[in-house]
Amino acid sequence: MNAEVKNDFAKDEQCMNEQQCLLDAIWNYDANAIAQNGVDVRGINIYRRNLLANAQRALSISFPTLFELLDSDVSEHITFQFLKSSPPNQGDWAQWGKALASFITTTDIGHQYPYLSDCTALDWYVHNALHGVDKTIEQSSLQLLADCEPEHIFIKFNPNVKLLETKYPIVDIFYAHHGDDELKRKNAMNNAKQVLVSTQSEQIVMIYRPEFQPKVITLMTGEDVFMRSLMSGQSLAQSLSAVNGNNQFSFEKWLLNAIEKNLIHYFKEKKL
């Protein structure tokens, strides 16, 4: 290594170090390092407070139900721990939080209230749907229903449609904290409380976005099996046979409902 290159390398190292030192001081609050580097502790404290405030604000926007459920000291603690566990890495606070639902399961509060993780996952899906791509059904693809056999018909769902399996009343918990109608919120809260103290069974929750505002519902028996089958890539025929024994399920009704809810992007034909 010649002297000039060595010198440049040393300068780069120094540059890396001063940036890394500042990050370490802010994120790890190494008081000794701060003092040794002669950095103003008041400044570091401002950056630390900004970081925590920005992170809390971001999570409270992306996870509004979770933040309604947690006391402010708990949410602050969880935010702080989550920052260390999963630092933001995309330059957009709105995209930070994918791992929060699984992180919650590792916390005391997550053990104490096991439904919190599923509430968090639901918030994340709703948040993503809110900013998701704007899609509506490609009307022309409906013609495939008349032209093709169900064995060859598959459905491409709107990217904002997601299914979430849970044994907790997370839809009621969600609506207990959203919407302007106070009576509806109260009723949702009462329903949630009743379900939480009774025997809980698995159910499928669907997130969808008819226009700009995402909505969540618990799918009825039959509808849940049918949707899961279609979304896992099964053909229309295979999905219909999965609900064959269910007399309450009607494909015609489902289709009208799916179009109204903007669930479908397009039908596609695939020769098997």
Added chain:
Amino acid sequence: MLVDNKALLVGVGLRHPHFTDILTKPKQVDFVEVHSENFFGQGGAALSVLQQVREKYPVSLHSTSMGLGSIHDIPMGYLERLKKLTQTIDPFLMSEHACFTWGKQYGQSMHSGDLLPIAHTHVNLARMCEQVDKVQSFLGRQLIIENVSAYVKFDESYLSEAEFLAELCQRTGAKILLDINNIAVNSLNFEGGNIQQSVADYIKILPLKSVEQIHLAGFQIPSDGQLVIDDHAQPVSDEVWQGYRLAIERFGAVPTLIEWDSHLPHWSVLVNEALKAREIAQAILHRSKS
């Protein structure tokens, strides 16, 4: 010396609570500025509103996360989202800050979540020129680089921030977004607090045609012994208005924006701040012409 090089435009930073106001109230400002990252989603209501706003107003895209001074590279995913937004909105200005944001913690790549200051050295200047060149090429747009407020200073700095930015612009063809409030905050925190003098010292270093936009904002007066925080939660202070006068006298009619990010006021209060900027600038420009 006055350079009356373009029409005087005044604008406001547009934040979510004012979406309805901007679309329904009579047009009183010339442009709006939004934070790019707030519209990185692929769709949804916010992006739709911005597209409607764009039909009525020129839009300036102000990024806050690019971290042009970072020793680590800007992730391509970030730049691709910014490029997509740029193509959708076709902004009349695109700006970022002279700071760093990317680094590593706990063995993972991370974003600092804040505008962190850089040491003003030739090494950092070369690094930032490299990043600015790369971003300008990728976006096919000129960038405008903003001076930042800081709460720590690096002993390693041997250039002033103004010298650093002037050189950056000369080497890359980028321009400067002069934030008078940031100069004021740094003046109070590190330079004894003579804001007028700090602004005068700063702007005399910048080439006459280098400033493409001016930001004005307010800050909170701290309790004794504490640093001033650049919170954008107040009306523009008298000292910053004074600094603005100096800047207009030197740089002429530069598009001027009022930033207000916390404790947002009523729309009319925000607009009145922009109208005040127009009034001040026009008086100076008129006096200069006559």
